[in-house]
Amino acid sequence: MSEHHEKMTKTTPMQVVVATVGGLVAPLIAIFLIIQLVLGIQASHVNQDTDDVQTEAVAERIKPVGDVHIVDASAPKVEKSGEEVFSAVCTACHTSGALDAPKQGNKGDWEKRIGQGYDTLVKHAIEGIRAMPPRGGGADLSDAELARAVAYMANSGGAKFTAP
Template sequence: MSDHIEMTKTTPKDFLLATLGGLFAPGLAIFLIVMLVLGVRAGMGTPDPTPLADKAVRERIKPFGVSVAVDPNAPRAERSGEAVYAEVCFGCHESGALGSPKFKEKAAWGKRIAQGYGTLLDHALKGFNKMPSRGGDPDLSDIEVARGIVHMANAAGANFQPILKKELEPSAADLVRGKGVYAENCASCHDTAVTGAQKLNDAKAWAPLLKEGKEYLYNAAINGSFGGPAKGGNVKLSDADTKVAVDYMVAEAKATSAAKPAAK
């Protein structure tokens, strides 16, 4: 009993050791943390062990970061025919793989072009024998597929425009409705070309836009494009009304370029 009590008695020496030990443990922890921080900072100067992967990731996230910062509602950029070809169609058509008509080979494309643009578009969208639907890339939009076809067909002598079949000529009633929508919502800018809007009867300004196809113009008018506000700035305007306004603008632009092709 008394022995037991003796053993738990703390001598000044024990006290000193315990105190030093108690100080040493947190001291060691602090020392390790400092070393860790220094190590991490030193490591920042040394070459990244995975520079390629890191660069690839940065490259991949960059365009999204940029476009989100500029305008989160910007329509997804539709690729050009050249880009679609390089990214998707090239895989087969560059070499003529699987019996596909080879790029720029007029003999291979002649008969196909003769079928007409509409058939080619239909086949490329839906697939045709060993030609997979949309070249095997379901993310391609209709207009991107159309541009890919036109890029290839025109390189083999055709003179097609990337138009979608949906682009039926608007009815006379649509144009009347479109004219009204235009007068109320669009004329303020497009009659005068204020802030860089393409003037309604400026054939030169509209020529490149007409080539983009109506789907692109609908998209630009509904979602906004560069300086052009979405729906002309009228949030209450329906998509359908915005489209007939575009129909009206396109019809006017076409009429102008037909009437005075040399007009500036």
């Protein structure tokens, strides 16, 4: 029994060398091969274009939720002033004169329109006229808010309308 035991545990210097070299080299080869595999997969799947698209997609997915507008439907609606409505909605066209919209503060643009009278202008603002969309596209604006915005704009172009 003890003889057998000795045989089992007795190692030659050669065995030590083989075991040591094998024990060190084998994991290194394995690691090297794994790295090669990973790099190979990356190289075949990723090019600059998809990388950019992916970066954008990720940015879109992880963007802060602060971007989302949460509107409390039960909150009392606060009526906006003419200037507030203008800055929120009408300015998109009426500041630059886009689509030939009469420009804010431009007397020449507003002169003829003012001649139609306040009520007609308000009606056109509510119902829309030609390239002017109904309510200027601000579907949630009340008639009074629109009337105020019309007065605000027309007055900037020389009218003397009194807003409701």
